[in-house]
Amino acid sequence: MIATLGSKAIQDVINAGRFGRFAWRSAAVSLRRCAHRQTYPLIWNQVNIIGVRSVPVIMITGAFVGMTLAVQAYDQLAGMGLEEHLGVLINISVVKELGPVLAAVMLAGRIGGALTAELGTMNVTEQIDAVRSMGTDPIAYLVVPRFLACLILTPVLIIYADLMGVVGGALVSFLQLGINSRAYWNFSASGVELWDVSIGVVKGFFFGGAIAIISCYKGFTCKEGAHGVGQACTEAFVASFISILALDFALAVVFKNVYLTFWPLKSLV
Amino acid sequence: MNESEDHKSLPQDADYSGPLIEVRNLTKKFGKKLVLDKISLSIEKGKTTVIIGPSGCGKTVLIKHFIVLQRPTSGQVYFKGRRIDDLSERELYGVRTHFGYLFQEGALFDSITIAENIMFPIRQHFKGVKWREAEELVKAKLAMVGLDGFQNYYPANLSGGQRKRAALARAVALNPEVLLYDEPTTGLDPIRSDIINELILKFERELGVTTIVVTHDMKSAYKVADRIIMLHNGRVIADGDADHIRNHPHPTVQQFINGQVSEDDLAVLRMSGTLATSQFLPRDFQ
Ligand SMILES: Nc1ncnc2c1ncn2[C@@H]1O[C@H](COP(=O)(O)OP(=O)(O)OP(=O)(O)O)[C@@H](O)[C@H]1O
C-alpha cells in the first residue's frame, strides 16, 4: 500500500520534471527558431489550421456570454435603479474575465484536442521517431510552429470573443431590455479602460502558451493504441482547463498589484 | 547550424579503420522484461549484415540502438569509434544524418504528400536547395522504388507495400553512409521483394553503403548478406556467412531457416485444437 503510494508519488514528481523540461525546451527552441525563415511557413500553416477555423465558434461563445450577462445582471441593477450602468458591468466582465477565460476553454477543447490527437497518433505510429531518425529535432519541427501559432492566435481570438460579447450584450440590452443606448455607451466608456482590455488580451498569451505546451506534451508522451490517444486527449483537456483557471487567478493578482503600483490613487476615486 | 559542427567532430573515414558500428554488452530491459541480453557486435564498413530471428526477439529494438532511438539499459554503442549512447539528443542529430532508417511500419508522415515526405530530410539538411532540384531528386528516388507518379498521393491512399517503398525512398534521400532496413520486403510481392534486394545490393556496390537488414525472409537474407546474425531470446546464437548459417548445428537455427515448427509448438497446437473443438462447437454461435 505505502509502497504503491510512494512509487506513484515518485512517478508524479518525475513526470512533473519531464513536463518542466519539455516546456522549457519548447520555449527555448521557439525563441531560437523565430530567427529561422524556415519556420514561418510551418507557423503560417498552423495559424490557418488552428486560427481561421476557430473564429466562428469563438465568436458564438463571445456573443452568448455577453447576451447571458445582460439578461442575468439586469434584474439586480434594475432593482437599484441602476439599469443604465448595465454596460459597464457587461463590458468589464466580458473583456477582463469571461471573454478570455471562456474563449481559452473553448480553444483548449478545439485546438488542444486536435493537437494532442495529431501528435499522439504521430507518436504511436513512430512518425516522431522518424523525425528524430532523420536528424531533426521534433520539438523544432512539430512543437514550435504549434506553440507559436497558439501564442499569436489566442489573443487575437480573444479580441473576437470580446467584440462579440460587447455586441451581444448591447443588442440584448437595447432590443430586449429597452435600455437607452446613449447612456449605456457613456457609462461603458467611462467605466472600461484600455487597461481592462489589455489585461484580457495579455492573458491570452499565457492561456495560448499553456494550451499548446500541455497538449503537445500529452501527445508526445501518449501511450500505444487508440485507447492511449483518447486518454491523452482527455488528460490534455483537463490539464489545460485547470491551468487556465489557475493562470487566470495568478494573473488577476499580479495585474492588480501592477495597477495599484502605477495608479495608486485611481482605485480610491 | 550545429549539425555541420557535429559532422566535423566525427572522425573522418580516412583516419578511422575500425568497425563502423559497435555495441558492447548491450542490455535493454522494458520494465522487468529483458529484451536484449549483453549483446556485443561489430559491423564492418561496406558490408551487408542481415539480422534474422523469430518475431518479438528484439531485432527492431537492437537496430534502434544503433542510432540511439532507444537508450541502452546498460552497455555502450559506438559509431566510428566514438561512443554515442551517452550523447544528448541534440548531439545525436548530427550523428543520425549519417544513417538512413527504414521503419518496420514505414512511419511516413501522414499529413503530407509522398513528395513532401521525401523532401523533408532534404529540406531539413540542405537549407539552400532549390525547389526545382529537390523535385528532380524526389522524382529520381521515387522512380528507383517504382513509385514515380505518386508524388501527390497521401500515405493513406497507398497500399502497404507502396508505403514501404515510399518510406525506403525517404530513408535513402540523403544518400546516407549506413542504411538500416527493418523488414524491407515484408508485405511485398515476390517480384517487388527481389527488386528491393537488387536495390540493397546496388546501394552497397555503387555507393559503398554499409547495410544492415532485419528480415524474416531467408531468400532475401541469402541473396544480400555478407554476414547473417541470428538473435534468439535476446542473444546472438549464430553469426557467420550464408553457408555457415545453412550448415549451423544449432537446432533452433535450422528450424528457423527451414521454417519448421518445433515438436513442442506442435504439441501446443494439437492441445488447443482439441480444446477449441470441444468447447466452442459451431452451434454455440447459432
Ligand atoms: N516500447 C516498448 N515497451 C515495452 N516493450 C517493448 C517495447 N518495444 C519492444 N518491446 C518488447 O521487446 C520485444 C522485442 O520487440 P521487437 O520489436 O524488437 O521485436 P522484433 O524482433 O522486431 O519482432 P518482429 O519481427 O515481429 O518485428 C517484444 O517482446 C516487445 O514486446
Ligand SMILES: [Mg+2]
Ligand atoms: Mg521488428
